[in-house]
Amino acid sequence: MTTTKQLTPVIGVQHASSETIPRHELEPIFTEIAGQWEHDGRAVPGREDEEWTSLARRSPWPGH
Secondary structure (H helix, E strand, C coil), X not given: CCCCCCCCCCCCEECXXXXXXXXXXXXXXXXXXXXXXXXXXXCCCCCCCHHHHHHHHCCCCCCC
């Protein structure tokens, strides 16, 4: 028998509709992390990633 466990998000408050509401007191921490990631050239969730966009446009078959 296989059992699955639904994980509850650690950050935010989950309502019955499964919508996660962000906790505003944590927002500055994530803003700072996102800024550092962007400075380091890393992908930041919610922002366009030019490298990924370029790779996704390419054909998966060489020579096509």
